[in-house]
Amino acid sequence: MKRCPKCRRDYHDETLLYCLDDGTALLEGPASADEAATAILSGPTASSEAPTRRQIAPADAPPANILGGSTTAHRAAKPLAFLIVTGLLVLGIFLGYRYLTANSKQIESIAVMPFVNESGDPDAEYLSDGMTETLISSLSKLPKLNVKARSSVFRYKGKEIDLPQIARELNVQAILTGRVTQRGDNLTVSLELADTQTENTLWSGKYNRKIADVFAVQEEIASDVSEKLRIRLTGSERELLAKRSTENLKAFQYYMQGRSHVHRRTREDLLEAIRYFQKATDEDRNYALAYAGLSEAYSQLGLRGYILAKDGRQKALEAVHTALALDAELAEAHVSNGLIPIVLPPHDFSLGESEMRRAIELSPSLAIAYYYYGVSLVRQGRLDEALEKNLKARELDPLSPIIARQLAIHYFFKRDYVRAIEHLRQANELGPSFSVAWEVGVYVQNGLFDEALAEIEKEKRDRKDDPILIYSTGAICAARGDRAGVLKAVEELQEMSAESLDQAHVIAKLYSALNDKESTFSWLERGLDAGAIGGFYPDEPVWDTIRSDARFNVVLRRMGIPERQL
DSSP states (O other): EEEEETTTEOEEETTTTBBBBOOOEEEEEEESTTSSSEOOOOOOOOHHSOOOOOOOOOSSSSOOOOOOSSHHHHHHHHHHHHHHHHHHHHHHHHHHHHHHHTOOOOEEEEEEEEEEEEEEEEEGGGHHHHHHHHHHHHHTTOOOEEEEHHHHHGGTTTOOHHHHHHHHHTOSEEEEEEEEEEETTTEEEEEEETTTOOOEEEEEEEEEGGGGHHHHHHHHHHHHHHHHHTTTOOOOHHHHHOOSSOOOHHHHHHHHHHHHHHTOOOHHHHHHHHHHHHHHHHHOTTTHHHHHHHHHHHHHHHHTTTSSSHHHHHHHHHHHHHHHHTTTTTTTHHHHHHHHHHHHOOOOHHHHHHHHHHHHHOOOOHHHHHHHHHHHHHOOOOOOOHHOOOOOOOHHHHHHHHHHHHHHHHHHTTOOHHHHHHHHHHHHSSOOOOOOOOOHHHHHTOOOOOOOHHHHHHHTTTTTTOOOHHHHHHHHHHTTOOHHHHHHHHHHHHHHGGGGTHHHHHHHHHHHHHHOOOHHHHHHHHHHHTTTTOOOTOOOOOGGGGSSSHHHHHHHHHHHHOOOOO
């Protein structure tokens, strides 16, 4: 037996000279655990009668005749032959070691591409999409692996897979593709794992199961893929991969349909997401993931002024408390719990950030947790720290439109308007423009009025009576000196909100753009009294007209936002 003195691995193959794990020269194994090991000084050739521990011959002893014969020529050739044989053996072992280590290196980054639905039934799309997202979520929990987020990989859905292009755009070492076929009660999943550098197939697998076993096969796939990525899993990590959110196929279907809507962030999509999440929880009252999704959707509605901020907060809290009661280790639930005090007043940024850190601990590749962490820092004026979090979020989800927008906000609030519009235009290529109220300010500060109005009109075709678009139109009017246009937008927003005052925030912004301080503070105070103010950014340039007024910090204090120097 031989042993590596560094990692203590034992080898029973007497032909090995070097450890296959770390390349350290092997030592002859001790006869007992207490004996010292003896260094290997020669090749592995030995007779069956040789002792286990190598005996080193005296200096004056004649060299052993390993080639046979007894002539002087043979004796002269023996040292040379020994060196040649030993050299070739060492070279072979070294090359073999290099091959083994090169091919046993752990893959550190992966993109799970949207599984293709080959069932011929559009209604089965939820199954292929759901298996993709479930696998992404499972692998994201592994600390040794960088997993690209859903919103990035789903941009390739329905497109031909081009390994080099995807590798460049997502910066990954491996890509997993899959095909899902459902025929009656039968389910077939075919997978292929490819190395993006060589474009070689690292592994392929096929799973034939019953549709009722879909959750078991998802668990099996997650385990198999992690093994093929050469990740050494701990016992707790294996448990994470085996964890199931639901056993109810219909609930799973509703949840996946809800996720597809919540990513888009428009009012109609958020309301549709809520309907699907509620259907999921009706099917499975213990579906923690669906409650977490429900909470996030309500927070986003309140943040964007689609419902009263206080109503969004209350409904979001109710849903997320249920989620955490069902599963305290669910990363998505901690994200939703932290989101509420970050975006809806009264703010508690310490709590929000603590929850984001917990979510990242549970799921290190969860891009949205880094993103919301960055949002918290932006609201506090800690812009450079926020940029660090947002860059990490973009690394994990490089094609997400909402993360791209958050990078634009960093430069916008630093008054670097040229770089802000560059990032905003990139974000618009990835998803709908004008999904939040601060965006129009980037166009205003760059004097791009016509471009902004063209984008707004394009969005109006799909988003009827959207208050964000009405406000954005009014903001362009203010920048052009069209006071009548601004007041028209204010009137529309007042009619829309009626007694609820849920548009108080953006109405105040329009008055600030008109440099009407009294009207601005009046609407802010009325909005705070009604619990209608959400998504407030103190460093937004639109507030420059009131920033030096002492009442500005009073407003911030009421919301729980750190005060700014006047």
